Amino acid sequence: xxxxxxxxxxxxxxxxxxxxxxxxxxxxxxxxxxxxxxxxxxxxxxxxxxxxxxxxxxxxxxxxxxxxxxxxxxxxxxxxxxxxxxxxxxxxxxxxxxxxxxxxxxxxxxxxxxxxxxxxxxxxxxxxxxxxxxxxxxxxxxxxxxxxxxxxxxxxxxxxxxxxxxxxxxxxxxxxxxxxxxxxxxxxxxxxxxxxxxxxxxxxxxxxxxx
Numbered sequence: 001x002x003x004x005x006x007x008x009x010x011x012x013x014x015x016x017x018x019x020x021x022x023x024x025x026x027x028x029x030x031x032x033x034x035x036x037x038x039x040x041x042x043x044x045x046x047x048x049x050x051x052x053x054x055x056x057x058x059x060x061x062x063x064x065x066x067x068x069x070x071x072x073x074x075x076x077x078x079x080x081x082x083x084x085x086x087x088x089x090x091x092x093x094x095x096x097x098x099x100x101x102x103x104x105x106x107x108x109x110x111x112x113x114x115x116x117x118x119x120x121x122x123x124x125x126x127x128x129x130x131x132x133x134x135x136x137x138x139x140x141x142x143x144x145x146x147x148x149x150x151x152x153x154x155x156x157x158x159x160x161x162x163x164x165x166x167x168x169x170x171x172x173x174x175x176x177x178x179x180x181x182x183x184x185x186x187x188x189x190x191x192x193x194x195x196x197x198x199x200x201x202x203x204x205x206x207x208x209x210x211x
Contacts, residue, residue, distance in 0.1 A: 042206065043199040044180060044189035052186035056151040058115055061124035061140040066113075069185035075110045075204045076181040077191070080148075080157055082118035082172050083130050092176060092193075097134040099200035108137060109183075110204055115141035117148060117159050117172050155179055155187075182207040 040046040055068035056078065068076060077096060081089035096112045103110055114131060116122040119142055127140035143151075152159060159174035180189035180203070189203060 042189055042203045043195040044191040044203050046189055047187060054154055054187045056154060058141040058147060058151055059143040061127050061142050066141065068181050071111055072185065073183045075183065075207050076113060077110065078113045078115060078179040080115045080117050080152065080174060082116055083122045083126055088176050093134045095197060096178065098197035100135060100137065102197045102201035103204060106205065106208060109208055111137055111139055113139040113141055115148065117174055119143060119145055119148060
């Protein structure tokens with residue numbers, strides 16, 4: 001049985017320490033309870049222009065290499081997780097899907113991409129079936145463990161494999177932030193738990209409108 005301390009650690013938000021210097025200053029209310037609008041008018045945390053060049057290149061569930069720069073004229077939202085995640089991953093996908101629906105007629109201009117941190121157990125077919133439960137404009141990414149490590153390192157995502165009772169029963173501690181790219185392919189926002197779906201949608205609409 002996992003200790004209470006470990007349980008807390010599994011549920012904590014790993015923001016990605018390497019990105020912290022790139023975050024614009026936000027009011028204290030953003031970090032305590034429900035977030036207020038950040039200084040740039042977003043509910044998610046805006047990133048300094050130095051982060052705009054960060055991106056990824058990962059293979060999707062159909063074997064096609066996908067790059068963050070190819071989603072022109074769209075907002076791309078990237079989230080890392082794994083299918084056997086008991087609560088955080090499905091909850092995050094539900095929240096992202098709800099925000100996408102709140103976009104109304106412009107929902108088709110948002111792509112939510114899920115990249116597995118567990119390519120050994122999460123097959124492409126299983127990823128597609130899992131994503132289908134959350135909506136239609138979702139992209140599954142399944143690549144080698146090394147490719148995932150490179151992408152995570154580039155985006156300063158922290159994750160670690162935690163052994164279980166048997167070799168196949170491990171879990172993965174990982175950051176729960178989502179990365180939001182604007183229609184020009186630039187990494188603009190770091191989305192963490194807190195904002196309501198309509199608030200997240202308002203951020204994405206602002207990016208589509210050129211903010």
